[in-house]
Amino acid sequence: MLRTLAQLRAARPTWPLVVVDDGTGSAFTDVFDAATALGAEVLTHARNRGKGVALKTGFEHVARTRPGMAVVCADADGQHAPRDIIAVADRLGADPLERRLVLGTRGLDGPIPLRSRLGNDLTRWLFTAATHLRLSDTQTGLRGIPPGLLSWATRVPGDRYDYELQMLLRAARAGIGLDTVPIDTIYLDHNSSSHFRPVVDSLRVYVPLVLFLASSLATFAVDTVALLLLEALTGDLLLSVVGARLTSAGINFAVNRRVVFDPRRRCRTGPALGRYAALAAVLLVLNYLTLRALTQVGLDLLPAKLLTELGLVSLSFAIQRRIVFAAPSQRAHKVMPPRQQVG
Structure with a gap:
């Protein structure tokens, strides 16, 4: 996370950076102090509340403190290269009035952990069956959201990993466009840093x-x-x-x-x-x-x-x-x- 923040700060010095600490506790105080030193605003949950709540906390903060500003959200586990984050931002900034989400979609080729490949394949098939829309990567966490949709994004149901799929489903129902930008497929150490629980969180996603x-x-x-x-x-x-x-x-x-x-x-x-x-x-x-x-x-x-x-x-x-x-x-x-x- 710190490496990503440093690279973004060097590439885009004027960008406001927001980090949500979803209840990691005192053991990681030094990490978030370092994020603050890099110029990021750190928002802290007293306890772990889930990825969906963390994203909504960030959206609400930006809408409140920087009205009219769009948001690009990226995961903190190194899966999203800074150049890809910038590419999503550039695509989003090209027409910020448009009613659409910009998704950084992975090609999902090369060495991918089995659970990630199976999860992506199943979710993609179910998403197409439910919405009649084809999307190559339904589980991407790299997303650009225009300011006109931030309020909508905070009302999408879901507190944990189910939130991101709910966002895509609700967008499809509401006629919100899904624009895609190809990005690199990166899994560090077979995605060992992921906190995704295969059984519990899969149920949250698929229900x-x-x-x-x-x-x-x-x-x-x-x-x-x-x-x-x-x-x-x-x-x-x-x-x-x-x-x-x-x-x-x-x-x-x-x-x-x-x-x-x-x-x-x-x-x-x-x-x-x-x-x-x-x-x-x-x-x-x-x-x-x-x-x-x-x-x-x-x-x-x-x-x-x-x-x-x-x-x-x-x-x-x-x-x-x-x-x-x-x-x-x-x-x-x-x-x-x-x-x-x-x-």
């Missing part, structure tokens, strides 16, 4: 993703079972599609609003329900027309249903994220104008 996917899977299951039952009872495809969709839509609206897209109740229920109903009506028509076309060419109802839902799920997700459950400020894409500074 939000599983919950994120569970809403769509549960709704699909309800809709499919209801469709098959109603079609068997009535023999009327249109009536069956409408009945199944009404049943599953009610469940989907409640779960998506309370768990997936709007747990903080930022959008009003009435307008959100109206937008959802309009979306459901459009999807209902598309669902019926697609199902009828597929069954008329000889495809059985169940595989026709699977193909139809796979084709419509991305459209439904994108509209719910950007319009149905977005707060008014998100739908209008309003960002407070910051000063063009990076820190």
Whole structure:
């Protein structure tokens, strides 16, 4: 950490440097005294509160003491070379008004500890399944955040390692762009300095993703079972599609609003329900027309249903994220104008 601070101070003398001591205790007082001597502000937690809380402490401090200044956050374990930190800052400073996060993404080639490789591969796959966005490195700690999104970043849930993935998930839902900058892949001594606990912290990371996917899977299951039952009872495809969709839509609206897209109740229920109903009506028509076309060419109802839902799920997700459950400020894409500074 001290080497990184010294190199950044030499390369960018005017940059404010902020270090968060997340409850390391008196044994490391000399390390943080040295950080202060290098010109860094040291913020101290009396006890360990987790990486997510430490990042939010830094964001809140910058927003309060240097309004209008952007933030580049980097890990303290030597994984991020100063030249890469500077590259992320330069990309962020090129257009600080833009509603986006800048991510320093590793190529993840060469000698990588097995737990890190497996964790990155699994998280990347789940992230793509949940958001329909491809991101090569979902676990990077090198991130640039414009001043207009610092307040948003402090409201993202998560106290420990789960926070960084939650940030990406919430950004995807809120229509915040994810801009990437290639960086070196560095693991010092097989990443032995990492405090990541493989079992406990992996659960913290993956549970939000599983919950994120569970809403769509549960709704699909309800809709499919209801469709098959109603079609068997009535023999009327249109009536069956409408009945199944009404049943599953009610469940989907409640779960998506309370768990997936709007747990903080930022959008009003009435307008959100109206937008959802309009979306459901459009999807209902598309669902019926697609199902009828597929069954008329000889495809059985169940595989026709699977193909139809796979084709419509991305459209439904994108509209719910950007319009149905977005707060008014998100739908209008309003960002407070910051000063063009990076820190």
